[in-house]
Amino acid sequence: MTKKHVWVAGVVTPVVIAIVLLLAGSPSVSANDQPSAANAEVKIDNFSFGPETLKVSVGTTVTWINRDDIPHTVVSTDGVFKSKVRDTDEQFSYTFTKAGTYPYFCSVHPKMTGKVVVQ
Amino acid sequence: MTDKKQDLIDQNLQDLNNDGVDRRGFLKCMAWAGTGLVWTLTGGIPMSRAFAKGHGKDAGKGGDFSFVQISDSHIGFNKPANQDVTATLQKAIDKINAMPHKPDFIIHTGDLSQLSKPSEFDTLDQVLKEASAKQIYFVPGEHDMLADNGELYLQRYGKGTKGTGWYSFDHKGVHFVGLVNVANLKAGGMGSLGHEQLEWLEDDLKGRSASTPIVLFAHIPLWTIYPEWGWGTDDSEQALSYVKRFGSVTALNGHIHQIMQKVEGKISFHTAMSTAFPQPAPGTAPSAGPLKVPADQLQRVLGITDVNYLVSGRSLAVVDSPLGDTGSTGSGSGRGLAVSDATVG
Numbered sequence: 001m002t003k004k005h006v007w008v009a010g011v012v013t014p015v016v017i018a019i020v021l022l023l024a025g026s027p028s029v030s031a032n033d034q035p036s037a038a039n040a041e042v043k044i045d046n047f048s049f050g051p052e053t054l055k056v057s058v059g060t061t062v063t064w065i066n067r068d069d070i071p072h073t074v075v076s077t078d079g080v081f082k083s084k085v086r087d088t089d090e091q092f093s094y095t096f097t098k099a100g101t102y103p104y105f106c107s108v109h110p111k112m113t114g115k116v117v118v119q
Numbered sequence: 120m121t122d123k124k125q126d127l128i129d130q131n132l133q134d135l136n137n138d139g140v141d142r143r144g145f146l147k148c149m150a151w152a153g154t155g156l157v158w159t160l161t162g163g164i165p166m167s168r169a170f171a172k173g174h175g176k177d178a179g180k181g182g183d184f185s186f187v188q189i190s191d192s193h194i195g196f197n198k199p200a201n202q203d204v205t206a207t208l209q210k211a212i213d214k215i216n217a218m219p220h221k222p223d224f225i226i227h228t229g230d231l232s233q234l235s236k237p238s239e240f241d242t243l244d245q246v247l248k249e250a251s252a253k254q255i256y257f258v259p260g261e262h263d264m265l266a267d268n269g270e271l272y273l274q275r276y277g278k279g280t281k282g283t284g285w286y287s288f289d290h291k292g293v294h295f296v297g298l299v300n301v302a303n304l305k306a307g308g309m310g311s312l313g314h315e316q317l318e319w320l321e322d323d324l325k326g327r328s329a330s331t332p333i334v335l336f337a338h339i340p341l342w343t344i345y346p347e348w349g350w351g352t353d354d355s356e357q358a359l360s361y362v363k364r365f366g367s368v369t370a371l372n373g374h375i376h377q378i379m380q381k382v383e384g385k386i387s388f389h390t391a392m393s394t395a396f397p398q399p400a401p402g403t404a405p406s407a408g409p410l411k412v413p414a415d416q417l418q419r420v421l422g423i424t425d426v427n428y429l430v431s432g433r434s435l436a437v438v439d440s441p442l443g444d445t446g447s448t449g450s451g452s453g454r455g456l457a458v459s460d461a462t463v464g
Contacts, residue, residue, distance in 0.1 A: 046405045046406040046408070047348070047406035047407060047408060048406065068408070069198045069199075069200070069408060069409055070408050070409070071233070071234055071262070071265070073265075077306045085234060085235075085265040087234060088198070103306065104306075105306035105307065107304060108261045108262070108264075108265070108304075109261070109349055110304040110305055110306055110307060110308045110309070110349065111307065111308070111309070111346075111347070111348065111349040113306050113307050
């Protein structure tokens with residue numbers, strides 16, 4: 001290899017490699033910096049939803065898991081989603097595709113209320 | 120009234136705080152297991168009759184008829200609080216069948232099943248078939264509304280009823296009204312009767328003589344016991360306004376799996392124990408729900424004495440009898456005072 005070639009190989013190559021690595025490792029551009037998760041969970045126990053207010057980003061699938069020893073349901077007050085009755089250890093999932101506030105309650109024990117805030 | 124009875128009544132009166140409920144006594148008494156409530160009408164005035172063995176000899180003396188209330192059988196429930204709710208329901212039926220004075224019918228105040236499953240209703244029917252009283256009246260609990268908003272319950276137990284399962288009937292001069300307050304519940308609310316049912320109720324009671332004894336029965340208590348846990352009915356005030364003019368009104372409820380009683384004017388309210396599992400007294404636990412008690416307490420009975428005052432001369436007295444109890448006492452008088460108690464066994 002000539003000196004010139006060595007120089008190219010020695011300098012250009014690492015630069016090219018560096019650029020390639022840089023591009024490969026760059027974080028994807030995100031339109032917002034809200035706490036985002038593809039999945040989120042609400043635990044049902046002691047006749048309550050926990051957390052009572054859950055903040056998620058658009059596209060998140062929320063899963064309610066019943067850890068109580070009594071069956072419950074998850075019913076949106078605006079008719080957006082409605083679970084079948086969920087006994088202990090059963091779950092219900094819903095994917096929120098639109099931003100908004102979604103209050104819900106247990107139709108069997110209506111004092112149990114919660115809401116999902118989708119941003 | 121004998122002196123002894125008067126003493127007992129006086130003693131009970133001292134136990135009351137302002138709202139007529141002896142909370143200390145109540146909290147002491149988490150009677151487990153099922154209960155049977157026996158009513159007897161004597162000459163049109165309801166009197167209590169003991170359900171337990173000791174008082175059997177008095178049963179039926181001059182009484183026109185009696186009936187039994189059972190509640191909250193929750194067939195299908197199988198958690199630690201009671202892993203065989205079918206057996207305890209059976210025990211309640213056995214106790215009814217062993218009564219020397221046969222009740223004319225049974226009223227089940229709801230939560231027949233745990234999850235409204237056909238198999239659960241099947242099992243319930245099998246056990247109830249063994250009852251000596253062949254006529255059984257039902258109202259649904261919220262656990263019976265889980266299959267298509269109560270469609271299956273209506274198919275099986277709602278013949279001849281209206282709307283979500285309400286109805287009325289007359290028996291030997293007493294007017295019975297079965298109400299449904301577990302349908303179309305609103306977020307953040309308690310029990311609810313709804314406009315249509317209230318209109319029907321008003322119409323149903325219209326024109327009846329005020330001397331007709333009225334018995335209302337519904338799953339969730341028709342008076343507000345503990346709103347935080349949903350123990351009350353949002354629109355019961357309107358329903359109660361329709362019965363205000365009657366001389367004798369009794370409301371029989373379930374849902375809370377413990378005995379609570381209250382008298383408001385001429386209306387006497389009473390909630391029954393469950394045949395499946397107890398629940399905590401209001402505010403004594405993080406939430407309502409099945410309360411596990413030590414195995415030896417399942418057999419033992421804790422006693423409570425509640426005194427109901429009725430302003431009018433008519434009084435409906437109730438005797439609650441735990442399944443495993445050996446002795447329970449109850450007494451009532453037609454003179455405006457009713458005492459019901461079950462002693463510690």
